[in-house]
Amino acid sequence: MADSLSVIAVALVCVTTLVVGGLGLRLSRRTSDFYVAGRTVSPRLNASAISGEYLSAASFLGVAGLIYDQGVDLLWLPVGYTLGYLVLLVMVAAPMRRSGAYTLPDFAEARLGSMLVRRLAAVLVVAIGWMYLVPQFQGASLALQLVTGAPQWVGSLIVAVVVAGAVGAGGMRSITFVQAMQYWIKLTCLAVPAFVLIALWIRSGAGAPDVSDAWSLPFVPRSGDDHPIYRTSSMMLALCFGTMGLPHVLVRYYTNPDGVAARRTTVSVVALLGIFYLLPPVYAVLGRLHLPSLPAGVRSDTIVLQLPGRVVEGIGGDVLTAMLAGGAFAALLSTASGLAMAVTGVLHQEFLRPRLSRLTGGDAFGFGGFRLAAVAAVVVPFVIARFVEKIGIATTVGFAFSLAAATFAPLMILGVWWRGLSRAGAVAGLVVGALASTSAGLVTYAAGALGGWPGALLANPAAWCAPLAFATTVIVSLATPASIPRDTPRLMVRLHTPERVHLARSRLSD
Template sequence: MSQPLSLVAVVLVCLTTLAVGGLGLRLSRRTSDFYVAGRTVSPRLNASAIGGEYLSAASFLGVAGLVYGSGVDMLWLPIGYTLGYLVLLVMVAAPMRRSGAYTLPDFAEARLGSRAIRLVSSVLVVAIGWLYLVPQFQGAGLTLTLVTGAPQWVGGLVVMVVIAAAVGAGGMRSITFVQAVQYWVKLTALAVPAFVLLFLWFRAGHPAPVVPPEWHSPLRTGAPDDHTLYRTASTVLALSLGTMGLPHVLVRYYTNPDGVGARRTTVTVIALLGTFYLLPPVYAALGRVVYPTLPDGVRQDSIVLRIPGELAGGLGADLLTAMLAGGAFAAFLSTASGLAMSVTGVIDQEVLRPRLARLTGGDAPAVRGFRFAAVAAVVLPYLLSRAIEPLGLATTVGLAFAVAAATFAPLIILGVWWRRLSTTGALAGVLTGGTATVAALGTTMLRGDLGGWVGALLANPALWAVPLAAGTAVAVSLLTPGRVPATTTRTMVRLHTPERIALARSRVRD
């Protein structure tokens, strides 16, 4: 289907992103402006920005599609997404802000005093960021093709160009404003059509939408040997701990003024996410009424965009579809901007800035390398998105969560709370978790779900890979006490001392 109104909505979202992002061009001057927005972002603005970048294509389109296809089992996905911020609130939000780091590799090196762990963390940030970016580009292509008939490559290209411009213009200051605006755009774009469609449905005299009984039977949608309970538990663990390990999520906590602000941000984020996730099940239920069985060639991810054309007609259907298309593009742009920001920071710090410093004798402007890095951060995953077959938005995003949960989550939790963590132990834990997860998921991607316990363990590795990584880090650390950094006590005091107490101590010393 080709709808001019949908194209107009997509163009408006892109222009709004560029216009709001342009504000950062005038406000960003220092390195801290580009990396952490000068550490002056208020909790409410930061919470909206986090909601904007976290609610990706997997949330806007993928969750409804999965609930449509598999029933209420898939409601564990939004629960896991939201639970991740509760874990962040309780365990690491304030300490990570007090670390004073710009990026996750900065924190790893500051805590463990090792260039090796910094290098491994940098590689992981880029890998997770690109793994998460690929479905954003693919989803953008799917959406634009569905609502306008444009070729598949166009949607991803548009997202790539807009994000490179927004991130390069003003770094974190730019995308903070962009993501905060786009959260409310996404919420409105999903909520208004949902209420209108329900109103039209009931006004026409239809009874409440009826779905198959098995659709709402918790944990009973799989085959008897599918081990659904294990798969669900592993998925929830991957989502709740993976949130902590996503580089584009953690970097937002560095933008708060202090640890108290970081905690307030997290509480607000939980409320914003909870509000948003009330809506995808509505589309899933309506999709079951419209499509009792999925037609050939129709992807689950496209259900949300197809429903208005089936339940409404004429200009009204076109307007509702245009709103959903604009909201979907806002999801692609906001999440991609956060991912591009985290990858850009690592590429700039670890690759481009040292090279430019050597070539120019240290006189190269800091902004130049950052903007080159912004381009590199989006071009390569876009090319990758064109080279591989789409796996489904929520599925691909789940891979990124699983890798993050088995690598960064143990590193951060132990780094923040366990003073006996050694450099060797941390490195062993990260490598073990990363290798195990990538091997398991890679086998599933290449050979498909093998079924039985083998298939369940390989397709959903978080429930065993996370304890394996954490156990390896603890065991190796206990065997290498000499590799515990000498600065550990001082670093731990900094992470856990409230800002008011630290300020009072500095005044006493002065």
């Protein structure tokens, strides 16, 4: 019975995603419709869509699993996820919208006038997008296998097919409606079982879970984790600065009508994320109460899906498990859709479209090429996910945040606020940040969890990779003033002048 209900819940989420995504096929006709939804998305709708795509498998399954496994130190994780939007609000939200770019590589070229910087930015968008897509496929495999017993590849394949169909149907217009809907689906599916489990816990009078000091007290060293303060600080830095460098987050700000709408969107996002992140710690604590230990080989990522069946017997537990399975798939589909959209836009604009234009001898947008890019955007991470299943969902996402913090965060913050940024400095910062954070991730994956400072530094590289990238960018820029673009002052005025001032000027000139 539980399997049947879970299959029905997952099927409903997938069918609804395809139906809503298909509506975009009727609305998307122009290039801007596919890339940025015509820049007409309201702050409320955009906030729901951003929250929908940001709350991924790491949020729905991974956060609860990490808190269950490591304790109160990981309570900072949901705080960091939300705090990243405050940094984005203050630093780059409105200027990025005023840049008029379609993608992050567009902004890089407009700011620095360099095709090399644009190409590097394009490669990094694709790399970060694929790195973030991998745990979405892992989460799909994990969720479907746990609740239905299906082979691991089935869940990944379902997500890949649905996402490619939704993105290819209508681009950003389709994905905006899909993600906004899925935020409310996943919030409902996570909140209702949580309230039921809390009510049952209060009614039973079971009291608090019996846990060790290492779980219940902050910054208590545990096996293989003898530098908890550094690890927590590095993770917070990665989340705060990595958020603004995530391509699927940034591309949504290009859909707002203006910079004021971009700021209002961000304020609403902080509120929506804050509501959602109240729930994963509830599952972690109740998991410690009802499942004090997990069998060998069972990952803590599964605690959310296992808990209802252990607490509620019969049809009630089956219904709650089915709700969580549907919510988990909504989380997977919404984040995967946003990531696939960001990667698709860059793949098409930077790699496919120029080649198709040369082959056809024209400048047509080529919706067929866009849909081909959508397929490529999901196939590659789908294949990669089959080979890196031993890494936890939240761990993989953490490395994506670290890479974004060490590459795009310096480029965007300095590009928006510092006139002295040079082309050479931007290239050096991107290369150094990418090499440092990628090397740390690869060594951690190959060698496994290491102890002492080497393990802490490699598993949590943002605290040294991001400052290294910032310093490299600044030092090289100061040493190469000749490569500062000549039109930098004009562009800086454009980034920081409110739209109402431009409107008033145009009225006076008329």
